[in-house]
Amino acid sequence: MDKKLAFVIEDEPDLATIFSEALRSVGFETKVITFGDVALEELQTSIPAVVVLDLHLPHISGTEVLKQIRADERLSETQVIVATADAALAESIEVNADLVLLKPISFLQLRTLAERLKTFPNQSE
């Protein structure tokens, strides 16, 4: 029951599966969310340790979701990994993200990263 929670906010189902599997394989409990607005709703009630965030999302953009996470005191310990194909956009939000990964993102790459993040101290209390 002390599995850490990870959100995968990604509208491409295949990529969401890969990211989610990478996190799960190192012991995270994962939740896949497709829409930006749904993600914001979910974030009201849950405090994930890690969020993998796509920037091009339907309804509410990933940039907006990232801004909301950073504005929320409760989520101050949440690690945000931005996953995007847009290098210029990635550059502009680098300050707010803990990590920016340029797509394509390999399963092994993300798994290695997640392994490292799991050992980070955070709000698991």
Next chain:
Amino acid sequence: MNTIERLLNVPSTDPDDARHRKLLNIMLIIIGLVTLISIIYINTVPSTGEVEQQDYTYVYLASLGVFIGVLVIFAINRFWSGKAASVLFLLILIVAVAFGDEPKEVVEGRTLIMFAVPIMMASVLLRPYASFATAGLSSVTILIVTQFMPEDTQPNVPGILTLLVLAAVSWLFSRSLENALKEVRTVNAELDQRVERRTQELSQANHQLAEANERLQELDRLKSKFVSMVSHELRTPLNAIQGFAEMIAAGIYGTISPQQEGALERITANTNRLLKIVNDLLDQARIEAGELSVRNAPFYIQDLVDGLEATMDILVGAKGLELKTEITDDIPQPLLGDQHRLQQILVNLTNNALKFTENGYIMVQVYQPDKDHWGINISDTGRGIPKDAQAYIFEPFRQVNGSETSTQKGVGLGLSIVKQLIQLMQGTITLESEIGKGSTFKIVLPILTPNEEEK
């Protein structure tokens, strides 16, 4: 100057009429000035004798009359009709000549030649042939004046004939002048038309150019949009293929046989190859669109070299080669540069060396050629690049013929992108190569200071 022009010119739609009226005005002003001067002269000269005083009174009155006449004709010319004014002017001139002297002098003597003045003026002020009418009128006047002479006086036929000849000369003269003027006007009108037509054509061409330009810009926007869309649409499924292959290989969906593992490796390798091509095409499109830029930030050379080794070590090792690296100590660090793009350059060049090297090593050396620059040499012990190929090797989509096996082939963009990236970084890349001994790509880049980075 403007005032005089305004005084002389009479506005008229007919250019001939305007010219005639201006000429008349000039003559009237000259005559007006002469009479004014004589009026002033008479008023200032002290009277010395009875006879002279009488003469002056007569001249004074005549001058005053002429001056008033000039004013009247000037007014008619300006406000009513140039023709009427001219006719009146000529009539007054004839009358003045006819009655300005003794009849004998008019018919046979000194004043006869004075009829030349209205005759010549007529062809200038009215129409060329008006000189004949004036000559006729002058002849009639002479005949009339002859009546005031002693009864046995014969009409001066040679004199009258001379006036007619004068009229003919004047007619010819004025006619050729008017014809020349007409020609000039026709040529001018044609020129005007041509200029107008050309102007129209030019503005039309300009308009078409602007439209074409607009279309080109739109195409450019569409191309950029298309490239970024295609790149996203291609990369997402490629990412998925790569990810699932890795997941299966990692045993996420259960254990797999060695053959399956081998197949998955091939899937991953081919996907990576495809991804590389997509990325190169995208970079090339961005370079062409002028959208590719370098983002400079402080970095350490060791990180750059570590990144290269992490990417290439396995590949180099798989071919039985060695990747050697060497960094000169005295380079000022951190350097400013786009680490991501520098990494791309090094990976591309190392990959290229790897393709053509069967034995030996690939060497990456980082050094400082002078105090303002830093440099990277990538050398290999491969087969070398032929002289003719060295000329085009940096051009996009060009490959050295027959140099690669089918699995080595890309789209021929790697070196072109490298060169263009280096140019974006204000650097240079040169190639030294000898067949059978190997090749060295030499990159020289400026050492940037924070100020230059802000540019």
